[in-house]
Amino acid sequence: MIRSGVLALCALVLSLAPAWGQDVAEVLGADPRRFTAADLPLLLSAQAQAEAAGNTRAVEYLVTLRMVAQLQDPAHSTLKDGGIPLSRSQVEAELTRLRAKLERLRSEASPSGPVTAERDVSPRGPGEFFNRELSFLEFNRRVVSMAADANQPLLERVRFLSIASANLDEFFSIRVAGLHQDALNGPGTARSDGNTPKETLAAIDAEARALEAEQQRLWNEELKPALERAGVHVVEAKAADAETWRAIEALLAREILPRVQVEAFTTETQLTQGRPQLVFETAGGERRLVRVPGELPTWLEVTTPSGTRLVRTQQALIAHFERSWQATGGAVRLTQNQDLWGREGTPGHRYGAAVRIETDLPAPLREGIARHLGLRPEDVYVQREVGLAESAELVDKVERPELRFERFSPNAESPLGSDPFARIRAQDVLLHHPYDKFDTVVEWLEAAARDPKVEELRISLYRTGMDSRVVEALELAAQNGKQVKVLVELKARFDEPANVHNTERLKAAGVEVFHGAHGHKVHAKIAQVVRREGGQRVLYSHLGTGNYHPGSARFYTDLGLMTADAAIGRDVERIFEQLQGKTEGAPNLSKVLQAPYTLRSSVIDMIDAEAQAAREGKPARIVAKMNSLNDPEIIRALYRASQAGVEIDLVVRGLCTLRPGVPGLSERIRVRSTLGQFLEHSRVYQFHAGGQLKTYIASADWMARNTSRRVETAVPIEDPRLRAQLDALLRTYLRDTAGSFTLRPDGKYERVQLEEGSLPSKAQEEVRERMAEAPSLATETLLGAAPLHWRGDVALLDEALRARHGMGLEVIEHEAARLGVRKAGTITITTGLLEQLHQEALAEDAGARDRGELRRVRLAELLERLVARGRGTAPN
Numbered sequence: 007m008i009r010s011g012v013l014a015l016c017a018l019v020l021s022l023a024p025a026w027g028q029d030v031a032e033v034l035g036a037d038p039r040r041f042t043a044a045d046l047p048l049l050l051s052a053q054a055q056a057e058a059a060g061n062t063r064a065v066e067y068l069v070t071l072r073m074v075a076q077l078q079d080p081a082h083s084t085l086k087d088g089g090i091p092l093s094r095s096q097v098e099a100e101l102t103r104l105r106a107k108l109e110r111l112r113s114e115a116s117p118s119g120p121v122t123a124e125r126d127v128s129p130r131g132p133g134e135f136f137n138r139e140l141s142f143l144e145f146n147r148r149v150v151s152m153a154a155d156a157n158q159p160l161l162e163r164v165r166f167l168s169i170a171s172a173n174l175d176e177f178f179s180i181r182v183a184g185l186h187q188d189a190l191n192g193p194g195t196a197r198s199d200g201n202t203p204k205e206t207l208a209a210i211d212a213e214a215r216a217l218e219a220e221q222q223r224l225w226n227e228e229l230k231p232a233l234e235r236a237g238v239h240v241v242e243a244k245a246a247d248a249e250t251w252r253a254i255e256a257l258l259a260r261e262i263l264p265r266v267q268v269e270a271f272t273t274e275t276q277l278t279q280g281r282p283q284l285v286f287e288t289a290g291g292e293r294r295l296v297r298v299p300g301e302l303p304t305w306l307e308v309t310t311p312s313g314t315r316l317v318r319t320q321q322a323l324i325a326h327f328e329r330s331w332q333a334t335g336g337a338v339r340l341t342q343n344q345d346l347w348g349r350e351g352t353p354g355h356r357y358g359a360a361v362r363i364e365t366d367l368p369a370p371l372r373e374g375i376a377r378h379l380g381l382r383p384e385d386v387y388v389q390r391e392v393g394l395a396e397s398a399e400l401v402d403k404v405e406r407p408e409l410r411f412e413r414f415s416p417n418a419e420s421p422l423g424s425d426p427f428a429r430i431r432a433q434d435v436l437l438h439h440p441y442d443k444f445d446t447v448v449e450w451l452e453a454a455a456r457d458p459k460v461e462e463l464r465i466s467l468y469r470t471g472m473d474s475r476v477v478e479a480l481e482l483a484a485q486n487g488k489q490v491k492v493l494v495e496l497k498a499r500f501d502e503p504a505n506v507h508n509t510e511r512l513k514a515a516g517v518e519v520f521h522g523a524h525g526h527k528v529h530a531k532i533a534q535v536v537r538r539e540g541g542q543r544v545l546y547s548h549l550g551t552g553n554y555h556p557g558s559a560r561f562y563t564d565l566g567l568m569t570a571d572a573a574i575g576r577d578v579e580r581i582f583e584q585l586q587g588k589t590e591g592a593p594n595l596s597k598v599l600q601a602p603y604t605l606r607s608s609v610i611d612m613i614d615a616e617a618q619a620a621r622e623g624k625p626a627r628i629v630a631k632m633n634s635l636n637d638p639e640i641i642r643a644l645y646r647a648s649q650a651g652v653e654i655d656l657v658v659r660g661l662c663t664l665r666p667g668v669p670g671l672s673e674r675i676r677v678r679s680t681l682g683q684f685l686e687h688s689r690v691y692q693f694h695a696g697g698q699l700k701t702y703i704a705s706a707d708w709m710a711r712n713t714s715r716r717v718e719t720a721v722p723i724e725d726p727r728l729r730a731q732l733d734a735l736l737r738t739y740l741r742d743t744a745g746s747f748t749l750r751p752d753g754k755y756e757r758v759q760l761e762e763g764s765l766p767s768k769a770q771e772e773v774r775e776r777m778a779e780a781p782s783l784a785t786e787t788l789l790g791a792a793p794l795h796w797r798g799d800v801a802l803l804d805e806a807l808r809a810r811h812g813m814g815l816e817v818i819e820h821e822a823a824r825l826g827v828r829k830a831g832t833i834t835i836t837t838g839l840l841e842q843l844h845q846e847a848l849a850e851d852a853g854a855r856d857r858g859e860l861r862r863v864r865l866a867e868l869l870e871r872l873v874a875r876g877r878g879t880a881p882n
Contacts (some may be wrong), residue, residue, distance in 0.1 A: 705718045
């Protein structure tokens with residue numbers, strides 16, 4: 007059966023050889039066991055042909071086959087990629103795994119699809135997936151529901167409303183604009199959810215109008231009255247009393263009117279996206295446009311004898327000009343097609359055709375403006391108050407801490423200590439922003455820039471801002487004679503000007519700047535320092551889930567691994583070489599997964615492995631956290647796993663086209679979304695893997711654009727201590743009751759309700775407390791599973807740490823000093839003693855537990871108890 011399938015595939019690929027590439031046809035039609043290292047030139051040529059043809063499955067097959075060929079070569083079979091020695095049993099185990107992967111990829115590598123589909127979920131029609139655009143609008147509805155939640159601080163509710171409005175702006179300028187273009191290009195083919203572009207646009211119109219109506223109601227009927235009751239006086243200019251109006255006019259004359267531009271509104275007039283512009287019609291029928299510069303404040307603080315009043319600038323201007331000109335007017339806010347690079351890499355225009363207007367103009371005026379812009383009536387959104395997205399500025403103006411989230415400061419102590427390279431060399435470091443300060447990464451780069459042993463720095467910049475300490479550190483490194491290589495992604499939407507600016511700035515400093523290769527947007531977040539130690543090149547790498555942007559790192563939750571692992575370091579180095587164009591095709595990586603080559607297929611392999619474990623009656627589980635999910639191949643793999651018996655929990659903040667809880671399809675899949683003070687941006691993939699918890703952090707969501715059209719990375723977390731931290735993190739989100747919603751089979755979300763008698767769980771607060779109480783490296787080392795004998799003598803402690811953990815006192819001395827136990831006498835630390843101390847600490851606070859209060863015992867507190875009790879205890 008297998009042989010007949012292979013022969014059929016051979017015939018198919020050979021028939022396609024002229025158009026597809028003879029080398030690809032030859033390789034796919036051959037037995038993988040025949041290839042050795044001598045065939046690598048042929049395999050590389052075939053891979054290049056497959057890439058040129060855009061067949062990512064064939065590329066993945068050929069990348070895997072290159073690994074197999076090297077392992078099958080007698081001269082290389084004891085070396086895995088990069089020269090790592092392997093035993094014969096390890097070679098055979100690796101070959102077995104890779105050959106199984108080849109069998110699956112072979113069936114999928116043909117341009118016509120798989121020859122057999124025994125492992126595929128057959129297409130089930132439109133009901134298999136939710137509509138992507140409607141799923142995004144459901145996400146925005148969740149943001150609006152946070153604005154409606156009276157349990158949230160009042161000013162934060164206003165901020166959530168502003169975020170929801172800004173989200174809709176981007177949605178219309180990108181997704182809706184693209185759908186309009188698709189509809190113009192033809193009648194449209196039904197997409198994965200079964201809808202054509204025109205049908206999707208009609209559904210969007212209904213949902214978006216309902217959502218905007220709810221936003222307007224919330225602002226005018228709930229939030230403004232609540233602000234007034236709280237002593238924050240938001241005044242509509244036209245309704246202002248005489249005293250307030252005089253103050254408004256004085257402020258306009260002094261600070262605003264000299265900076266606005268008034269012009270006649272003619273057939274040649276062009277409106278631009280951004281701040282609302284003002285349109286008026288005088289009693290004589292003359293139309294005028296008032297352009298309001300973007301740098302003007304959107305809110306005015308008006309001081310009167312009765313107190314401070316907040317007035318929206320555009321409303322003050324409308325009232326002023328209506329009185330001055332005896333005119334009728336209002337605001338117009340334009341949304342344009344804002345896709346500079348088209349869809350993931352196709353050159354386009356920064357500002358294209360008008361997509362919609364939001365306006366409070368009277369009907370005759372708004373209809374005329376719509377015709378002027380070439381818009382249909384359904385593209386006009388009439389609003390009582392235009393520009394709710396600018397409400398965030400109001401929040402920033404009001405100094406009322408009690409109406410905000412509790413002020414947050416990241417951990418002051420750097421987990422890298424005084425010698426970051428010694429710390430990373432001793433043990434992998436997992437950073438969790440914003441709880442760990444982003445300055446840790448910047449300070450590592452600054453230390454590298456000054457370190458005479460450092461030879462080279464490499465980094466990929468997707469978003470980093472105009473005035474970034476990251477860029478300053480790279481400039482410093484170049485000035486100090488280091489080789490500095492920086493990938494700047496010029497197609498980072500909305501950050502193009504900043505990235506062009508940073509490119510010019512870095513080049514002027516002598517930095518080698520490049521912009522990627524192979525037409526893929528580079529979204530990976532990777533950095534590397536090459537250091538000369540004892541005559542050897544040592545690679546220190548950082549792989550993260552978020553941008554190297556000090557600003558967003560204060561508000562986004564992200565993870566970053568800092569490691570001196572040699573294999574990961576070589577993988578990162580090869581990715582940079584590929585992005586510089588120094589190598590052809592996909593790099594041969596041993597640990598890091600890279601899109602668009604191996605990430606998707608490897609994720610599917612791990613999903614399928616869980617499914618197989620479930621079929622065999624073994625424990626199987628998948629937990630993943632990400633921003634969005636819509637990759638149909640990964641979703642179908644998750645469906646297969648659910649049907650096989652795998653329990654699957656997904657934490658997906660934004661859009662999700664997977665349909666959970668459908669009998670016979672996805673009844674074991676649960677999807678939840680969590681919102682809160684910080685934007686959840688980290689990506690974590692966790693697979694049970696026979697109890698070993700195979701865990702990755704990644705720059706990629708499970709989105710088709712990420713897995714197919716972008717350069718992304720996912721790095722394994724191999725330190726059991728760090729895997730346990732991520733496991734605890736995922737569990738925290740799965741029990742959150744403060745800002746979580748569950749996805750129903752019908753595509754709607756419902757708020758997670760607190761079960762009767764249970765304590766509320768606020769994921770972000772719990773993580774923040776855990777991070778604040780988390781022990782440093784020294785405490786974690788001392789609290790290891792095996793007993794550690796410490797006689798109090800610093801030299802002996804240093805010796806014990808080096809013998810057991812490969813690290814010395816220079817790494818942990820600050821923690822011992824903080825606890826005041828440098829000369830504490832003889833101490834024996836065991837997990838049993840720690841458990842006893844933990845129970846005692848809880849018992850002392852039994853009253854709090856009886857009151858239902860949550861009690862957490864700090865590990866540092868236990869260590870202090872241990873020190874007090876352990877004096878004089880002799881080691882065995």
